[in-house]
Amino acid sequence: MKSNLSYVHPNVTSPWGTYLSQVDRVLPYLGHLARWSETLKRPKRALIVDVPIEMDDGRIAHFEGYRVQHNLSRGPGKGGVRFHPDVTLEEVMALSAWMTVKCAAVNLPYGGAKGGIRVDPKLLSQKELEKVTRRYTSEIGVIIGPQQDIPAPDVNTNAQVMAWMMDTYSMNTGTTSTGVVTGKPIHLGGSLGRVKATGRGVFVTGREAARRLGMDLQGARVAVQGFGNVGSIAAELLAEAGARIVAVQDHTGTIYNPQGLDLAQLIPHARQNGVAGFRGGERIGDEDFWDLKTDILIPAALEGQITAARAQRIQARLVLEGANGPTVPEADDILASRGVLVVPDVICNAGGVTVSYFEWVQDFSSFFWDEDEINQRLDRIMVNALNQIWDTSDKHRITLRTATFAVACERILTAREERGLYP
Numbered sequence: 050m051k052s053n054l055s056y057v058h059p060n061v062t063s064p065w066g067t068y069l070s071q072v073d074r075v076l077p078y079l080g081h082l083a084r085w086s087e088t089l090k091r092p093k094r095a096l097i098v099d100v101p102i103e104m105d106d107g108r109i110a111h112f113e114g115y116r117v118q119h120n121l122s123r124g125p126g127k128g129g130v131r132f133h134p135d136v137t138l139e140e141v142m143a144l145s146a147w148m149t150v151k152c153a154a155v156n157l158p159y160g161g162a163k164g165g166i167r168v169d170p171k172l173l174s175q176k177e178l179e180k181v182t183r184r185y186t187s188e189i190g191v192i193i194g195p196q197q198d199i200p201a202p203d204v205n206t207n208a209q210v211m212a213w214m215m216d217t218y219s220m221n222t223g224t225t226s227t228g229v230v231t232g233k234p235i236h237l238g239g240s241l242g243r244v245k246a247t248g249r250g251v252f253v254t255g256r257e258a259a260r261r262l263g264m265d266l267q268g269a270r271v272a273v274q275g276f277g278n279v280g281s282i283a284a285e286l287l288a289e290a291g292a293r294i295v296a297v298q299d300h301t302g303t304i305y306n307p308q309g310l311d312l313a314q315l316i317p318h319a320r321q322n323g324v325a326g327f328r329g330g331e332r333i334g335d336e337d338f339w340d341l342k343t344d345i346l347i348p349a350a351l352e353g354q355i356t357a358a359r360a361q362r363i364q365a366r367l368v369l370e371g372a373n374g375p376t377v378p379e380a381d382d383i384l385a386s387r388g389v390l391v392v393p394d395v396i397c398n399a400g401g402v403t404v405s406y407f408e409w410v411q412d413f414s415s416f417f418w419d420e421d422e423i424n425q426r427l428d429r430i431m432v433n434a435l436n437q438i439w440d441t442s443d444k445h446r447i448t449l450r451t452a453t454f455a456v457a458c459e460r461i462l463t464a465r466e467e468r469g470l471y472p
C-alpha cells in the first residue's frame with residue numbers, strides 16, 4: 050500500500066488504505082495495462098464544500114460535504130451520497146473508487162463517484178434535513194449533471210433526499226432534470242425495483258455462490274450485520290428462498306434466534322426502533338455476533354467491520370459483502386486461508402447501481418419498464434458478470450475480489466489507454 054497523495058494518510062485498515070492494497074494485488078494480472086495503474090490510485094477530482102444552514106432554533110450550523118469523482122474514463126461519474134457523522138474525504142475517496150471498479154465489473158457505461166455530508170441526520174428535523182440536502186446539491190452542482198455525475202442513495206439517504214436533490218438541481222439549471230440522480234420516487238422518474246435492487250443483487254450472487262459451493266439455501270443459517278435498505282432486503286429474499294435468518298445486528302444491538310427470526314415482524318420494528326427490543330429473539334452482545342454458527346454472513350453496514358481478529362472467529366462458509374469495504378486486507382487473507390468464500394462488495398452489491406443505470410436510461414427515453422423486466426435484466430447482468438469473474442478466479446487461482454478487480458481494471462485501463470492522455 051502506497052499513496053503519493055499529500056492530502057490523505059491512509060493506514061492498512063482505513064478505507065482508502067484497503068482500496069490501495071486491493072489495487073496492488075491486481076497489478077500482476079493486468080499485463081501491459083499495469084503501466085496505467087497509478088490512474089487507479091488517484092481520484093480525478095475531489096470537491097469539499099461548506100454547507101451552512103439555519104437550524105430550527107435560529108442558529109447557523111455548518112456541515113462539511115464532499116463529492117469525489119474517482120474515474121470518468123468509461124462514462125459519467127456514478128455513486129451514492131452518504132449522510133453520517135463520521136464521513137471523511139478519505140472515506141468518500143475509497144467509496145468512489147469502489148464505484149469505479151463496481152460499474153466496470155458489471156460493464157455499466159459509468160465511471161465512479163461518491164458523495165457525503167458529515168452530519169448525523171437523526172439529530173436534524175425534516176426541515177433541516179431538506180435544507181442541508183438542498184444546499185449541498187447547489188454546492189456540488191458545479192460538477193454533477195445527467196451526463197457528468199449522477200448521485201444516488203447510500204447510508205441514511207433515500208428517495209425523498211433524491212427528490213430534493215433533483216428539484217434543487219432542476220431549479221438551478223432551469224430544466225426538469227430527472228436524470229441527475231437515481232433512486233428517486235417512482236412518480237418523479239424513479240424506477241420500479243430500485244429500492245430492493247441492492248439487496249436483490251446480494252441475493253442473486255449469494256444464490257449462485259451457494260450453488261457452486263453445493264450449499265442448499267433451504268434451511269441455511271444466515272447472520273446479517275446492518276438491517277437497513279441492503280441488509281433487510283437481502284435477508285427477506287434469502288428467507289423467501291428457505292434460509293433461516295438467525296441473527297441480525299444494527300447500530301442499536303444484536304438479536305439472535307436459532308429457529309429463525311420472523312422478518313414480517315422484525316422489519317417494521319427495526320424501521321421504527323432498530324432491532325434492539327425485538328421480542329422475537331434473544332438479545333446478545335454485539336461482539337458475540339462474530340462467533341455464531343452460521344452458513345452465510347452478510348456484512349451490510351459500514352466499512353472495516355471484518356477485522357483480522359473477527360475473521361479468525363467467523364463460522365460461516367460464505368460471506369456476501371452487501372456493505373462497501375467491510376473486510377480489511379489481512380482479514381481477506383485469513384478468510385481465504387480458512388476456506389471461507391467471500392463474494393466481494395464490488396460485485397455482490399452491484400445490483401443497486403445496475404438498476405440505477407436502468408432508471409437513468411428510462412429517464413432519458415421517458416419509457417418505463419415493468420418490475421418483472423427490471424428484475425430479470427438485473428438477474429441476468431449479475432449472473433453473467435459473476436460467471437466471468439469466477440472464470441478469471443479459476444484461471445489465475447485468485448480470490449473473487451482480485452478476480453473482480455482484474456476484470457474491472459482491464460476495462461477501466463483499456464478505456465484510459467484508448468482515450469489517451471492529451472487534452
Ligand SMILES: NC(=O)C1=CN([C@@H]2O[C@H](COP(=O)(O)OP(=O)(O)OC[C@H]3O[C@@H](n4cnc5c(N)ncnc54)[C@H](O)[C@@H]3O)[C@@H](O)[C@H]2O)C=CC1
Pocket residue numbers: 202203204205206247274275276277278279280298299300301349350351352371372373398399401402
Ligand atoms: N443503498 C444502496 O443502494 C447501496 C448501499 N451499499 C452499501 O450497503 C451498506 C448499507 O447501506 P444501506 O443499507 O443503504 O444503509 P441504511 O442507512 O439503509 O442502513 C444502514 C444499516 O447499518 C446499521 N449500522 C450502522 N452502523 C452500524 C454499526 N456500527 N454496527 C452495526 N450496524 C450498523 C444501521 O443501523 C442500519 O441498519 C453501506 O456500506 C452502503 O455503502 C452498497 C451498494 C448500494
Ligand SMILES: O=C(O)CCC(=O)C(=O)O
Pocket residue numbers: 127128129130148151199200201202203231232373398399401402403405
Ligand atoms: O445506485 C447508485 O448509483 C450507486 C449506489 C452506491 O452508492 C453503491 O453501489 O455503493
